[in-house]
Amino acid sequence: xxxESTNETEDDDLAPDRAAAEVIDTMALxxxxxxxxxxxxxxxxxxxxxxxxxxxxxxxxLGVISEGCLExxxxxxxxxxxxxxxxxxxxxxxxxxAASFALGQFAEHLQPEIVSHYESVxxxxxxxxxxxxxxxxxxxxxxxxxSIQKNVTLDATTKAKx
Numbered sequence: 001x002x003x004e005s006t007n008e009t010e011d012d013d014l015a016p017d018r019a020a021a022e023v024i025d026t027m028a029l030x031x032x033x034x035x036x037x038x039x040x041x042x043x044x045x046x047x048x049x050x051x052x053x054x055x056x057x058x059x060x061x062l063g064v065i066s067e068g069c070l071e072x073x074x075x076x077x078x079x080x081x082x083x084x085x086x087x088x089x090x091x092x093x094x095x096x097x098a099a100s101f102a103l104g105q106f107a108e109h110l111q112p113e114i115v116s117h118y119e120s121v122x123x124x125x126x127x128x129x130x131x132x133x134x135x136x137x138x139x140x141x142x143x144x145x146x147s148i149q150k151n152v153t154l155d156a157t158t159k160a161k162x
Contacts, residue, residue, distance in 0.1 A: 002057035003046070017057070021064050028068025036072040039065050040080065047083045052092040059087045059095065063102030066109045073106075074113045081106070081117055085124045 001020035028035045039061045046058035062080055066073055073080055084106070087099035103125070106114050114121070 028065035063105040
């Protein structure tokens with residue numbers, strides 16, 4: 001249902017993708033050990049789907065379960081990040097936007113383990129800040145907790161490497 005097309009005139013609360021995300025979130029919070037593996041398998045397959053709604057759904061699902069399944073996700077963080085960081089480079093804006101959302105959820109819920117992946121995550125965030133879509137730029141900034149300008153981030157990154 002996460003990959004269902006949403007009718008623009010439809011009430012957001014009644015949209016199938018929104019309802020599915022809420023159900024998955026509730027399940028992840030209450031029965032995480034039964035949710036993580038099926039969602040991870042769905043995301044692993046759907047991130048390669050020709051249909052962008054399935055690619056979007058794959059990263060949305062990972063972002064949605066990150067709070068409830070945090071302990072399980074921390075053990076599979078590298079393959080999960082591989083899916084999400086790949087989606088940040090997707091040709092479709094909606095997929096990149098969903099990846100921005102997921103990455104922000106990871107930054108919030110998968111501490112401190114997410115920090116150890118800074119070498120792969122930081123360049124993707126900086127790339128997303130240059131995205132042609134304002135929605136992706138704003139989303140990656142807000143979701144990842146970036147409230148500083150790109151130049152300041154680049155200066156700090158350069159100093160950290162030296």
